Amino acid sequence: MKYTFWHAALAAAVPAVVGLALGGCNSTTNTTPAAAPTTSATITEYAVPTTDAQPEEITTGHDGNLWFTEYLGNKIGRITPGGTVTEFAIPTATANAEGITEGPDGNVWFTEYSGNNIGRITPTGTITEFPVPTSGSNPTSIVTGSDGNLWFTEYTGNNIGRITPTGTITEFPVPTSGGSPIGIAAGPDHNLWFTEYNGNNIGQITTAGVVTEFPIPTGSAFPHDIAAGSDGNLWFVEYSGNKVAKITTSGTITEYTIPSSGANAIGIAAGPVSNGNLWFTEYSANNIGETTTSGTMSTFGVPTSHGAPLGITTGPDGNIWFTEATANKIGKLAL
Numbered sequence: 001m002k003y004t005f006w007h008a009a010l011a012a013a014v015p016a017v018v019g020l021a022l023g024g025c026n027s028t029t030n031t032t033p034a035a036a037p038t039t040s041a042t043i044t045e046y047a048v049p050t051t052d053a054q055p056e057e058i059t060t061g062h063d064g065n066l067w068f069t070e071y072l073g074n075k076i077g078r079i080t081p082g083g084t085v086t087e088f089a090i091p092t093a094t095a096n097a098e099g100i101t102e103g104p105d106g107n108v109w110f111t112e113y114s115g116n117n118i119g120r121i122t123p124t125g126t127i128t129e130f131p132v133p134t135s136g137s138n139p140t141s142i143v144t145g146s147d148g149n150l151w152f153t154e155y156t157g158n159n160i161g162r163i164t165p166t167g168t169i170t171e172f173p174v175p176t177s178g179g180s181p182i183g184i185a186a187g188p189d190h191n192l193w194f195t196e197y198n199g200n201n202i203g204q205i206t207t208a209g210v211v212t213e214f215p216i217p218t219g220s221a222f223p224h225d226i227a228a229g230s231d232g233n234l235w236f237v238e239y240s241g242n243k244v245a246k247i248t249t250s251g252t253i254t255e256y257t258i259p260s261s262g263a264n265a266i267g268i269a270a271g272p273v274s275n276g277n278l279w280f281t282e283y284s285a286n287n288i289g290e291t292t293t294s295g296t297m298s299t300f301g302v303p304t305s306h307g308a309p310l311g312i313t314t315g316p317d318g319n320i321w322f323t324e325a326t327a328n329k330i331g332k333l334a335l
Contacts, residue, residue, distance in 0.1 A: 037277055037290045037298040038335055041320075045303060045329045046083045050075060053087075055323035055330060057100045057141070057267070057311035059108065063123040064316045067108045068323055068330065069097035076100070076110060076121050079330050081317040088125040092117060099141035099184075100311075104148045105165040111139035111152055118142070118152060118163050130167040134159060141183050141225070146190040147207040153181035153194055160184070160194060160205050172209040176201060179213075183225035185234060189249040193234045195223035202226070202236065202247050214251040218243060225268045230276045231293040237265035237280050244268070244280060244291050256295035260285035267312040271320065275335060279320050281309035288312070288322060288333055300333060307331070 048055055053073025061067045061078075068077045074095055075087040090097060095115030103109045103120065110119045116137055117129040132139055137157030145151045145162070152161045158179055159171040174181055179199030187193045187204070194203045200221055201213040216223060221241030229235045233246040238255070242263055245255040258265060263282035271277045271290070280289045286307055287299040302309055307327035315321045320333040 037292050037296055038275070039298070041300050042334045043288070043300060043303055044083070044332045044334070045324070045327070046079060046085060046332070048073070048077060048328045048330065049085055049087060051328070053077075053328055054325050055311070055328065056098055056325065058313050058321055058323050058330070059100045059102055060313055060316050061102055061108050061123065062106045066313070066315055066321050066330070067100055067121075068311065069100050069110055071096050071098065071113075071325075076108070076119070076127070081315060083332075085330070086125075088121060088127060090115070090119065091127060092129060095119075098139070099152065101142045101144055101150070103150060103165065104144050109142055109150050111142050113138050113140060113155075118150070118161075118169070128167075130163060130169060132157070132161060133169055133171060140181075143184050143186050143192070145186055145192055145207055151184055151192045153184050155180050155182055155197070160192070160203075160211070162209075170209070172205060172211065174199070174203060175211055175213060179203070183223070183236065185226045185228050187228055187234055187249060188232050193226055193247070195226050195236055197222055197224065202234070202253070212251075214247060214253065216241070216245070217253060218255060224266045227268045227270050227278065229270055229278055229293055230273070233293075235268055235278045237268045239264050239266060244278065244289070244295075244297070246293075254295075256291065256297065258282065258289060259297055260287055260289070260299060263287065263289070265289065266310050267322065269312045269314055269320075272314050272318045272335070274318070279312055279314075281312050281322055283308055283310060288320065288331075302327075302331060304329060
């Protein structure tokens with residue numbers, strides 16, 4: 001199994017958890033579940049043309065296709081709902097593309113972890129890159145905010161970045177030293193919410209740049225991706241805590257234990273409106289997980305052994321799409 005940023009950082013980091021926070025935190029664990037999750041699903045896999053490309057994150061574009069980053073392939077991939085893959089080379093060598101999102105301008109935006117750039121790609125494949133001001137910041141995840149700008153995390157720079165559709169970047173420091181922000185999502189409160197992998201906090205940042213932090217009840221949880229749920233809360237996964245958790249917009253955190261032991265969850269996304277549940281990737285357990293908003297979970301095994309599912313999103317076809325970093329495939333889970 002390859003060890004690139006995700007794997008090395010996740011497996012090797014054993015930092016002291018910083019407990020300081022600007023916001024208070026109320027917490028509960030494993031409340032009584034209610035609604036039942038999906039009972040059956042069919043998974044189809046599509047090979048990425050570039051050998052050992054290591055697909056990472058995935059999103060739905062305005063063009064009705066899925067777009068994904070290739071960490072080692074140094075390309076941005078596009079896959080139609082029917083499974084046809086097209087790849088576009090990133091101008092910067094060894095960019096190590098990570099996060100990706102649909103932009104407010106009809107384009108797709110992505111982060112270059114090693115290239116230290118924010119990239120923009122048009123539906124036809126033209127790429128423009130914008131350097132991040134902080135050297136060696138290692139931008140990781142990216143999302144469109146309520147203000148019409150793109151917001152991203154700087155894992156090593158310990159900043160939250162904002163980039164306009166025309167390329168102007170502003171950075172805001174994370175209060176916790178060495179917090180290592182990694183995942184980011186737009187919240188229903190018009191703010192941005194992010195995870196601090198080493199800080200063990202969930203952060204909230206307003207579009208004006210004011211940051212509030214909420215500590216996670218489980219120590220050394222190593223929170224990863226975060227997504228807005230259908231219930232008006234933010235949901236995130238705990239890589240080492242082996243939990244899926246939700247945080248209200250006022251900062252109350254509730255955690256739910258993942259049934260698979262040592263799942264090492266990384267990605268999480270809201271499912272289709274008709275489903276209303278959250279879907280997540282179990283990187284080490286090789287499963288796609290589903291949780292209701294009351295915490296009832298079920299899992300679906302990835303067909304390829306040691307596929308290492310990582311990024312996940314809801315597709316334009318209403319199915320769940322995900323990347324398989326080690327198997328070098330894109331997966332589709334049909335409900």
